[in-house]
Structures are given as C-alpha cells and as structure tokens.
Amino acid sequence: MANINRKKGFWLSIVLALAVYVVGQVLISGEILNSFYINTLFFMAINIILAVSLHLIIGITGQFSIGHAGFLAVGAYASAIFTMKLQMPFGVALLVGGLAAAVAGLIIGIPSLRLKGDYLAIATLGFGEIVRIFLLNVDYVGGASGMQVSHLTDWTWVFACLLVTIIVIVNFTNSTHGRACISIRENEIAADAMGINTTYYKVAAFAIGSFFAGIAGGLYAHNFYIIQPTNFGFLKSFDILIFVVLGGLGSMSGAVIAAVLLTIVSAFLQDYPETRMIIYSLVLVIMMIYRPKGLMGTKEITQFFTKKRQGIEGGESDGKHTAA
Amino acid sequence: MANTPLLKVDNVGIQFGGLKAVSGVNAELHQGELVGLIGPNGAGKTTFFNLLTGVYVPTEGQIMLNGERLNGLAPYQITRKGISRTFQNIRLFGELSVLDNVKVAYHSLARHSILSSILRLPSHFSGEKEMEEKAIEFLKIFKLDGLRYEMAKNLPYGQQRRLEIARALAAHPKLLLLDEPAAGMNPQETRELMELIAFIRKEFHLTILLIEHDMPLVMGVCERIYVLDHGQLIAQGSPEEIRNNPKVIEAYLGEEVS
Numbered sequence: 001m002a003n004i005n006r007k008k009g010f011w012l013s014i015v016l017a018l019a020v021y022v023v024g025q026v027l028i029s030g031e032i033l034n035s036f037y038i039n040t041l042f043f044m045a046i047n048i049i050l051a052v053s054l055h056l057i058i059g060i061t062g063q064f065s066i067g068h069a070g071f072l073a074v075g076a077y078a079s080a081i082f083t084m085k086l087q088m089p090f091g092v093a094l095l096v097g098g099l100a101a102a103v104a105g106l107i108i109g110i111p112s113l114r115l116k117g118d119y120l121a122i123a124t125l126g127f128g129e130i131v132r133i134f135l136l137n138v139d140y141v142g143g144a145s146g147m148q149v150s151h152l153t154d155w156t157w158v159f160a161c162l163l164v165t166i167i168v169i170v171n172f173t174n175s176t177h178g179r180a181c182i183s184i185r186e187n188e189i190a191a192d193a194m195g196i197n198t199t200y201y202k203v204a205a206f207a208i209g210s211f212f213a214g215i216a217g218g219l220y221a222h223n224f225y226i227i228q229p230t231n232f233g234f235l236k237s238f239d240i241l242i243f244v245v246l247g248g249l250g251s252m253s254g255a256v257i258a259a260v261l262l263t264i265v266s267a268f269l270q271d272y273p274e275t276r277m278i279i280y281s282l283v284l285v286i287m288m289i290y291r292p293k294g295l296m297g298t299k300e301i302t303q304f305f306t307k308k309r310q311g312i313e314g315g316e317s318d319g320k321h322t323a324a
Numbered sequence: 325m326a327n328t329p330l331l332k333v334d335n336v337g338i339q340f341g342g343l344k345a346v347s348g349v350n351a352e353l354h355q356g357e358l359v360g361l362i363g364p365n366g367a368g369k370t371t372f373f374n375l376l377t378g379v380y381v382p383t384e385g386q387i388m389l390n391g392e393r394l395n396g397l398a399p400y401q402i403t404r405k406g407i408s409r410t411f412q413n414i415r416l417f418g419e420l421s422v423l424d425n426v427k428v429a430y431h432s433l434a435r436h437s438i439l440s441s442i443l444r445l446p447s448h449f450s451g452e453k454e455m456e457e458k459a460i461e462f463l464k465i466f467k468l469d470g471l472r473y474e475m476a477k478n479l480p481y482g483q484q485r486r487l488e489i490a491r492a493l494a495a496h497p498k499l500l501l502l503d504e505p506a507a508g509m510n511p512q513e514t515r516e517l518m519e520l521i522a523f524i525r526k527e528f529h530l531t532i533l534l535i536e537h538d539m540p541l542v543m544g545v546c547e548r549i550y551v552l553d554h555g556q557l558i559a560q561g562s563p564e565e566i567r568n569n570p571k572v573i574e575a576y577l578g579e580e581v582s
C-alpha cells in the first residue's frame with residue numbers, strides 16, 4: 001500500500017514539475033512575460049535554491065549560519081571565471097561554482113562547527129565578510145568595479161538546478177542521514193550518545209548546503225551582466241536567513257513559500273527603494289509577533305495531505321493499545 | 325574472578341581546574357550484572373557517567389570495555405563500542421516522532437550511504453525498511469507502538485522515560501547506563517520501571533549500571549552497589565552491606581554527634 005502511494009507520489013511530482021517547466025517556458029518564449037517578470041521569475045528560483053540550501057543547515061541541522069552570501073559569492077565568482085576567463089561551457093561552470101562553494105564550506109565548516117549558537121553565527125558572518133573583502137581586493141576578478149559576465153542563465157538551467165536542489169535536499173532529509181541531522185538540532189548531546197557522528201553530519205550538511213548556494217551563485221552571476229563584491233554583503237546573507245526563519249525553521253516548503261513571497265514583495269517595492277526595507281522589516285516584525293514559528297512551523301505542505309491517513313492509522317493502533 | 329570484566333574502571337578521575345570532581349575510582353562490572361551507583365547530591369555520579377560515555381575525558385586512570393581502552397574516544401565511538409545511556413534530565417528528540425527517535429539509535433547500523441539516499445538507490449529503500457521494521461519491533465516490546473507517530477515531546481513523562489530507555493537499547497549496547505530512571509515517577513510508575521529493567525536485562529543479556537535516589541528501587545533490583553561521595557568511592561558491596569555501612573550512613577545523614 002505504502003509502495004503504491006510512494007509510486008503515485010513520485011509520478012505526480014514528475015508531472016507537476018514538467019507542467020511548471022512547460023508553463024514557464026511557454027510564458028517566456030511566447031513573450032507573454034516582459035523582461036521584468038522574467039527576471040523576477042529567475043530571481044525567485046535562485047532565491048528558492050538559496051533558501052532551501054540554508055534550510056538544510058539551519059532548519060534541519062540546527063547550525064545557525066549567517067554567512068550564506070559568502071558561498072553565493074564563491075559560486076558566482078568561480079563560475080564566472082570559468083565562463084569568462086577560461087571559456088568553459090555554462091554547465092561546467094555551474095558545477096565548478098557549486099564545488100568551489102562546497103570546498104569553502106568544508107574549510108570554514110570543519111573548524112567553526114565546533115562552535116555553537118551565537119559563536120557559530122559570528123564565525124560564519126566573519127567568513128562572509130572575508131570573502132567579500134577578498135574579492136574586493138583581487139584585480140583578476142575586477143576588484144570593486146566588478147566582473148563582466150555574459151547572460152547565460154535561462155529558464156531551463158534555472159529550473160533544472162532548482163529541481164535538483166529540491167530533490168537532493170528532500171531525499172537527504174527523508175533518510176537516516178536527515179534524521180541524524182535533525183537529532184543534532186534537537187539535542188546534540190543525546191545524538192552523540194546515540195552513536196551519531198555529529199561533527200561528520202554537521203560538516204556534511206554544511207557542505208551540501210554550500211554546494212547549492214554555489215550553484216545559485218553561478219545562476220545569479222550569469223543572470224546579470226556584472227557581479228560586484230557589494231552584491232554579496234551580509235545584508236544578502238540576512239535576506240536568505242529571513243526566507244528560512246519566516247518560512248518556519250525546519251520546514252522546507254515554508255522556506256520555499258517565504259522565498260517566493262518575499263521575492264515578489266521586494267520586486268514590487270523596487271520602485272520605492274526608500275520604503276522597501278521599512279515594509280520588509282515591518283512584515284518580519286508582524287510575522288514574529290503573530291506567528292513566531294514562521295509561516296509553516298516545522299510542518300511540510302505534504303503533511304496536510306498525508307495527515308488524515310496517518311491519523312486513522314494511529315487511531316486504530318491506539319485503540320488496540322488501550323484494549324490490550 | 326576468572327573471566328575478564330566487561331567494564332573495568334581503573335583509578336579514574338577528572339579535574340576541572342582546581343576541582344577534583346571524581347578521583348581514584350575503581351570499579352568492575354561483569355557480564356549480566358545489575359549494579360547500582362548511589363551517593364548524595366553532587367557526589368559525582370553523573371560526572372562518572374559522563375566519563376564512561378566520553379562526554380568528559382578522564383584526566384587520570386583508564387576505562388576498559390572488554391579489554392579495550394576507551395579513554396579519549398568520542399561519545400559516538402563509545403556508543404558504537406557498546407555503552408549506551410539515558411539522561412537524568414530527559415533528552416529525547418522532541419520534534420521527532422517516537423518511531424524516528426528509535427530509528428536514530430539504529431543509525432550506526434545503517435549501511436546505506438548519503439549518496440545512495442540522495443539518489444534513492446535500492447540500498448536506501450532496503451536499509452530504511454529494515455530500520456523501520458526493527459524500530460517498530462522495539463516499540464512493541466516497550467508498548468509504545470501505538471504512539472509511533474506521536475511527537476516525542478507530546479508524550480507523558482513516564483512514557484518519555486520509557487522511550488528514552490527504548491532508544492538507548494536500540495543502539496545495541498552491551499552495557500546500559502541509566503541515570504536516575506525513576507526520577508519524578510510515582511510509586512506505580514516506579515514499580516513498572518523495575519519490572520521493565522528486570523525484563524530488558526533478561527531479554528537483551530545486558531549489564532546495567534544504574535544511578536538512583538530511590539532507595540527501595542536500588543536495594544530491590546541491584547545485586548551490588550557502589551557508593552560515591554565527594555568524587556570518591558567510599559563503599560561497595562551487596563545492598564545489605566551498604567545499608568549497614570557506617571561510612572555510607574555518615575555520607576547520607578552526617579556524622580554522629582558524640
């Protein structure tokens with residue numbers, strides 16, 4: 001029974017994904033969307049990738065990292081170097097961007113993941129700033145004036161990367177490895193005592209998260225014509241953090257919804273740059289007062305559909321339990 | 325005794341700065357024994373557990389499990405060698421379901437890699453299925469299978485304690501350390517707990533070391549008792565010997581006024 005449901009769910013997701021892709025492609029190539037909307041759509045997908053990748057680190061593993069823009073920057077610059085300086089194809093460059101960010105994640109993760117809570121946050125914040133300042137001072141990538149990048153990002157690439165990111169992170173989370181990460185979030189001492197190699201899983205989650213941030217960086221770099229170190233300041237890190245917190249720590253669908261909503265909000269507020277941050281902040285303050293657990297809490301969208309079935313099943317065995 | 329002890333604690337101690345929390349403790353646990361560890365508050369009982377499980381690294385002496393030195397191993401390595409524990413203040417994975425709590429303990433026995441899970445290879449499905457079946461089996465033993473989808477934090481206190489013991493056992497220990505399992509339980513729950521401990525000991529051929537303040541429980545189930553006070557072992561022996569030991573009485577009640 002569970003097997004059939006699983007297969008049904010699998011095909012349903014494939015059909016759904018294809019449908020989204022086709023609709024997007026038709027809207028773009030049919031010139032129904034103007035370039036502003038296309039740009040917003042790409043930006044939305046990139047933000048979802050970022051949100052989901054940070055969700056793995058903060059929401060699942062519980063490691064409070066606020067230097068995600070650093071990995072975005074590493075991915076953006078690494079992929080831009082590969083396409084612009086080394087004339088490599090875009091796909092290769094994206095992969096290199098992801099791998100470079102993952103290596104950066106390992107280098108920063110192995111020493112700093114010994115730290116907990118606030119200390120880890122400060123260390124990762126520092127890492128983000130180091131990356132930015134470093135790029136600012138390297139002439140090879142244009143220093144402060146930035147680096148020219150050709151526009152290579154298209155809907156197919158964006159969508160494929162988004163899909164891969166979500167599949168990988170969902171599959172990781174729904175396995176014993178994901179449970180190991182959640183157990184670290186819930187109680188690190190107990191996780192350790194249950195035989196979980198906590199350092200390994202923290203670093204693994206960190207590396208996977210940074211890998212996808214790097215991929216997002218590649219897409220981001222090739223979506224605009226120029227990348228500058230100022231694009232990757234700590235405010236960018238906070239933007240990503242806000243997706244995760246607003247969506248609900250521990251909920252991937254929450255992170256996705258928050259990324260979509262906030263991308264739309266900030267796109268439409270672009271004409272009022274002075275008030276943009278005020279409205280943005282107000283949304284957050286109100287949110288935290290009325291729904292401190294975030295939009296979705298720790299729940300996933302799929303739970304709303306499966307809840308019923310589980311409820312019945314649980315009820316039955318509960319009955320047996322009390323009768324016995 | 326002829327056979328080598330399961331656990332041999334040799335002159336173990338730990339110092340935090342100038343404070344000797346535990347010092348010069350010698351103990352031996354043999355296969356299948358149920359041993360109690362008692363002592364007044366602050367005597368160093370939990371610190372001793374933390375030394376055994378690798379949370380702290382001893383600054384003196386050595387700890388041997390089946391003749392293998394444990395000093396300096398990380399807690400997860402020690403768990404895999406066969407020492408598992410529960411905590412004085414319950415440390416369940418609150419946001420995980422009852423079933424998932426037990427599955428986490430099975431993690432170290434899982435053979436499917438991160439990559440096979442991400443790619444959803446057949447080994448992922450078979451591995452996860454095996455874990456699920458074993459975990460449910462375990463929950464049945466502990467009469468928790470009816471609550472398998474309940475979040476651990478929503479369980480009543482007594483059942484949380486039960487689940488913690490189930491989880492510790494799911495890690496397949498040779499030696500189980502229970503840190504005040506009866507704390508906060510009413511007499512009825514304590515009695516059930518005693519039965520449970522006797523049952524799991526027989527069922528899993530376990531050696532158990534138990535910290536407890538509930539004296540009837542300790543005296544009732546333990547075959548031998550160690551007494552700690554001010555970080556030092558002041559007595560050991562059968563419950564009867566301990567009950568009449570003047571040093572123990574002194575540690576608990578204070579010196580006799582002469």
